[in-house]
Amino acid sequence: MFTAWSESAFDYYRAQTDKNPVAHIGFRLINHEQTYVVEHTWVAEEARGQGLAGRITKDFLDQVAAQKKKVLPLCPFTRAFFEKNPEYKSLLAKER
Secondary structure, three states, X not given: OEEEEOOOEEEEXXXXXXXXXXXXXXXXXXXXXXXXXXXXXXXXXXXXOOOHHHHHHHXXXXXXXXXXXXXXXXXXXXXXXXXXXXXXXXXXXXXX
């Protein structure tokens, strides 16, 4: 898999030459660009059932940790991922 960041998405591609991602996390930055608000996680229909949502979420959170930023998970999948993977709870932003 190849990954790509943009100012509002983290995408997985099967090959570097692919035009459409096979998995995607949509977000926006808040708090002076210190907190990622994860709005949705999406996996292409033909790739579902292969664990890609979990893999892209783990890779995304590892990148967030390396950046020393936080996450506010609005996406139900991302919220559930935090509940099932307590090792990532330090990345959770405190809700106001």
